Amino acid sequence: EAGVAQSPRYKIIEKRQSVAFWCNPISGHATLYWYQQILGQGPKLLIQFQNNGVVDDSQLPKDRFSAERLKGVDSTLKIQPAKLEDSAVYLCASSLNLEQTQYFGPGTRLLVL
Amino acid sequence: KNEVEQSPQNLTAQEGEFITINCSYSVGISALHWLQQHPGGGIVSLFMLSSGKKKHGRLIATINIQEKHSSLHITASHPRDSAVYICAVSSNTGNQFYFGTGTSLTVIP
Numbered sequence: 001e002a003g004v005a006q007s008p009r010y011k012i013i014e015k016r017q018s019v020a021f022w023c024n025p026i027s028g029h030a031t032l033y034w035y036q037q038i039l040g041q042g043p044k045l046l047i048q049f050q051n052n053g054v055v056d057d058s059q060l061p062k063d064r065f066s067a068e069r070l071k072g073v074d075s076t077l078k079i080q081p082a083k084l085e086d087s088a089v090y091l092c093a094s095s096l097n098l099e100q101t102q103y104f105g106p107g108t109r110l111l112v113l
Numbered sequence: 114k115n116e117v118e119q120s121p122q123n124l125t126a127q128e129g130e131f132i133t134i135n136c137s138y139s140v141g142i143s144a145l146h147w148l149q150q151h152p153g154g155g156i157v158s159l160f161m162l163s164s165g166k167k168k169h170g171r172l173i174a175t176i177n178i179q180e181k182h183s184s185l186h187i188t189a190s191h192p193r194d195s196a197v198y199i200c201a202v203s204s205n206t207g208n209q210f211y212f213g214t215g216t217s218l219t220v221i222p
Contacts, residue, residue, distance in 0.1 A: 056209070093156075
C-alpha cells in the first residue's frame with residue numbers, strides 16, 4: 001500500500017515570497033491533516049479535513065496560511081507571504097476516518113531566509 | 114503548562130537495555146498515540162490506544178486512564194531504535210490533538 005506522499009521535500013525561499021506544499025493521502029482515507037513542526041518542538045495541527053470539508057482550522061494563521069482539499073483527495077497548503085518564523089517541517093497525515101490511526105508523509109522542510 | 118508532558122526529554126541507553134518513556138496528559142481523551150520520528154523527519158505511528166496495553170514486537174504501550182498516564186517500553190533495545198518518540202492525544206471534545214515535545218532516544222552499541 002502506497003503511503004502518504006508529499007512534495008516538495010525541501011524548499012528554500014526568501015521572506016515575503018509565497019510557497020505551496022502538496023499532499024496525496026493514502027487511497028480511501030477520508031481524513032487529512034496538516035501539521036507544522038518547528039525544530040525542537042512537537043507537531044502542531046494546522047488544519048484537519050474530513051473529505052473536502054474543514055473539521056478544525058483553529059490553529060491555522062489565516063492571515064497568511066490557506067489550505068484546500070477541493071475533491072476530497074489531494075490537498076495543498078499555501079503560505080503567502082512567508083515569514084522567517086515559518087521555517088519548519090510541514091507534515092501531512094491521513095487516516096481512514098476521524099480518530100483512527102494517522103499515517104504520516106515524509107514532510108516538507110521549509111527554510112525562509 | 115502543556116497539555117501533554119513527556120519524560121525524559123533525552124535518554125541514552127546501552128544496547129540491550131529495557132527502556133521506558135513516560136507521558137502524562139491533562140485533558141480528557143478519546144485516544145493516545147505513540148509516534149516515532151527518525152532523523153530526517155519521517156514519522157511513523159506506533160500505537161493508538163484508549164485503554165489497557167498493546168504490544169508490537171519489542172514495543173509495549175500501556176495507558177492508565179484514571180491516572181492520565183501512558184508508558185512506552187522498549188525491550189532489548191537496539192541502535193536502530195534511536196529516534197524521537199512523541200506522545201500525542203486526541204481530545205474527547207472538539208477534535209483537538211495535543212503533542213508532547215518528544216523524547217530523544219539514543220541507543221549505543
